[in-house]
Amino acid sequence: MALQVSYLLSLLLLVLLLPYSTFAQNSSDQSPGSFLIAQENGSYWASPSGDFAFGFQQIGNEGYLLAIWFNKIPEETIVWSANGDNLVPTGSKVELTEGGQLVLSDPTGTGIWKSESGKGYLGVVHAAMLDTGNFVVASQDGGHLWRSFDHPTDTMLPTQTMSRGRKLVAHYSESNNSKGRFQFALNTDGNLVLQTLAYPIDYWSNTAYWESGTNGSGFQVVFNESGSIYLTATNGSILKTVSSNSVSKQDFYQRVVMEYDGVLIHYGYQKSSTNTSNAWSILSVVMPPNICEITEQIGSGACGFNSYCELGEYGRPNCICPTGYILIDPNDVMKGCRQNFLPQSCDEASSKTDQFDLRELVSVNWPFTDYGRYVNVTEDWCRKACLGDCFCAVAVFGGGQCWKKKIPLSNGKKDPSEIGTKLDVSELTLLVGCLSAWFSFQILETKGP
Numbered sequence: 107m108a109l110q111v112s113y114l115l116s117l118l119l120l121v122l123l124l125p126y127s128t129f130a131q132n133s134s135d136q137s138p139g140s141f142l143i144a145q146e147n148g149s150y151w152a153s154p155s156g157d158f159a160f161g162f163q164q165i166g167n168e169g170y171l172l173a174i175w176f177n178k179i180p181e182e183t184i185v186w187s188a189n190g191d192n193l194v195p196t197g198s199k200v201e202l203t204e205g206g207q208l209v210l211s212d213p214t215g216t217g218i219w220k221s222e223s224g225k226g227y228l229g230v231v232h233a234a235m236l237d238t239g240n241f242v243v244a245s246q247d248g249g250h251l252w253r254s255f256d257h258p259t260d261t262m263l264p265t266q267t268m269s270r271g272r273k274l275v276a277h278y279s280e281s282n283n284s285k286g287r288f289q290f291a292l293n294t295d296g297n298l299v300l301q302t303l304a305y306p307i308d309y310w311s312n313t314a315y316w317e318s319g320t321n322g323s324g325f326q327v328v329f330n331e332s333g334s335i336y337l338t339a340t341n342g343s344i345l346k347t348v349s350s351n352s353v354s355k356q357d358f359y360q361r362v363v364m365e366y367d368g369v370l371i372h373y374g375y376q377k378s379s380t381n382t383s384n385a386w387s388i389l390s391v392v393m394p395p396n397i398c399e400i401t402e403q404i405g406s407g408a409c410g411f412n413s414y415c416e417l418g419e420y421g422r423p424n425c426i427c428p429t430g431y432i433l434i435d436p437n438d439v440m441k442g443c444r445q446n447f448l449p450q451s452c453d454e455a456s457s458k459t460d461q462f463d464l465r466e467l468v469s470v471n472w473p474f475t476d477y478g479r480y481v482n483v484t485e486d487w488c489r490k491a492c493l494g495d496c497f498c499a500v501a502v503f504g505g506g507q508c509w510k511k512k513i514p515l516s517n518g519k520k521d522p523s524e525i526g527t528k529l530d531v532s533e534l535t536l537l538v539g540c541l542s543a544w545f546s547f548q549i550l551e552t553k554g555p
């Protein structure tokens with residue numbers, strides 16, 4: 107008897123769970139009224155091959171992201187998301203409406219995001235996660251009302267195209283899906299560009315740090331099935347090859363990402379591999395050739411304020427704090443650095459010049475933050491001039507010239523050749539102000555156990 111009851115109960119449970127479990131199955135078609143709930147180990151809508159899935163992804167303990175991801179590989183790899191700037195709590199819901207809209211709402215029913223509606227469309231609709239990674243809402247006659255491929259976030263996939271006015275916007279950081287500081291955009295004039303944004307406002311403020319120069323002729327960016335990425339003219343001819351590689355689509359998953367640090371990268375992942383440490387590998391660093399060369403009149407440059415950029419592996423920037431400075435946020439190197447000492451006081455009475463010293467950094471420069479320039483002086487004069495000036499954070503000396511620089515330092519970069527050509531000096535020394543506390547710290551350290 108007890109057995110029968112539990113049998114009936116489990117049968118009842120099965121019936122109750124059925125509407126959920128159908129979502130997790132291999133059904134690629136969803137009809138109006140279908141929904142998903144944000145919860146731990148929640149259901150999702152997979153593509154027929156199972157390569158991609160649409161649903162909720164938990165982001166740390168912060169909440170859930172409505173997203174599309176690679177579903178057959180262990181690494182969480184999100185390729186599209188709806189609410190990167192506004193994560194939703196457990197119990198939130200996404201539903202396909204009769205009108206053909208995807209509506210994301212929080213547990214109180216407040217709307218968080220919705221897909222654009224198919225203008226006044228009233229026919230029967232369905233939605234499907236396709237094997238290309240494109241999530242589509244389609245009408246009965248096969249017309250697309252909405253496609254995730256038309257609204258990319260930071261990623262493009264093979265078979266995806268990007269038309270004029272569309273863009274990939276980098277994430278804020280590796281783990282934070284909010285919009286960040288860099289974008290890869292096909293401008294409405296046909297010019298394909300990489301540029302910085304006036305964070306946190308989603309508007310570009312500076313000249314591009316890379317551009318195709320195809321004003322008037324650029325029509326769309328194509329990521330073709332075999333993994334080549336190029337810009338075409340209206341007639342389909344290739345104007346600019348962005349990336350090409352020789353891996354096969356049968357063997358590799360591919361994606362191109364506008365990375366949070368400003369570099370556009372083409373990744374590949376071997377599909378069926380017995381290699382236990384299988385991972386996304388870089389097929390090519392698409393651009394720019396040297397991220398540290400980003401120079402903006404207004405803005406911090408490639409790295410955050412008071413830091414400097416050194417070109418690292420795979421074209422990625424290493425953002426470094428100069429001696430005496432530390433990261434504002436140890437988890438966010440792009441946020442810049444702060445002085446790890448009390449700055450020199452400009453109060454004549456309490457100003458203690460002798461408590462400060464200068465440290466030398468070779469081949470580093472911060473253009474644009476000059477407020478003083480002196481010619482025909484000696485290095486010693488330059489040193490003293492900076493130490494005796496409460497505004498002076500950095501002094502640059504070379505070829506008999508001395509520059510004084512102020513906080514916050516911007517566009518910092520380490521590159522011997524560049525500084526040599528730009529400032530036209532043979533020998534360059536850079537000095538950073540430091541409080542004497544830094545030296546007592548040093549003494550303590552050497553005395554240590």
Ligand SMILES: *[C@@H]1O[C@H](CO)[C@@H](O)[C@H](O)[C@H]1NC(C)=O
Nearest residue numbers: 144145146147148149164196
């Ligand atoms: C989710 O799945 C993981 C791994 O299978 C498991 O450890 C965890 O208990 C599950 N959580 C819930 C709420 O079911």
Ligand SMILES: *[C@@H]1O[C@H](CO)[C@@H](O)[C@H](O)[C@H]1NC(C)=O
Nearest residue numbers: 131132152153154155156157
């Ligand atoms: C869906 O079905 C296809 C064959 O039609 C199969 O190759 C694939 O593995 C299935 N996916 C899932 C998630 O079950």
Ligand SMILES: *[C@@H]1O[C@H](CO)[C@@H](O)[C@H](O)[C@H]1NC(C)=O
Nearest residue numbers: 165168193278281282283284
């Ligand atoms: C992501 O970064 C933004 C900007 O700093 C911040 O407002 C937001 O809270 C962060 N989100 C998460 C999930 O940490």
Ligand SMILES: *[C@@H]1O[C@H](CO)[C@@H](O)[C@H](O)[C@H]1NC(C)=O
Nearest residue numbers: 293295297313314319320321
């Ligand atoms: C192309 O347009 C951009 C603005 O989108 C402009 O800065 C640039 O000078 C133009 N280049 C050419 C070659 O016309």
Ligand SMILES: *[C@@H]1O[C@H](CO)[C@@H](O)[C@H](O)[C@H]1NC(C)=O
Nearest residue numbers: 330331332333334336344350
């Ligand atoms: C993709 O583009 C490359 C370069 O133009 C070309 O060689 C290749 O045949 C194209 N592949 C497909 C499937 O169109």
Ligand SMILES: *[C@@H]1O[C@H](CO)[C@@H](O)[C@H](O)[C@H]1NC(C)=O
Nearest residue numbers: 322323339340341342343345
């Ligand atoms: C296609 O358009 C480009 C740029 O507008 C032009 O240079 C090229 O000659 C055209 N090719 C053909 C075959 O019409």
Ligand SMILES: *[C@@H]1O[C@H](CO)[C@@H](O)[C@H](O)[C@H]1NC(C)=O
Nearest residue numbers: 376381382383384385386387
């Ligand atoms: C396994 O995969 C990793 C990451 O892609 C790669 O670095 C390594 O060389 C591979 N090992 C073998 C034996 O193929």
Ligand SMILES: *[C@@H]1O[C@H](CO)[C@@H](O)[C@H](O)[C@H]1NC(C)=O
Nearest residue numbers: 480481482483484505506507
């Ligand atoms: C620098 O000093 C030298 C020697 O006093 C003088 O000949 C030269 O004209 C000066 N240069 C400038 C730029 O003032």
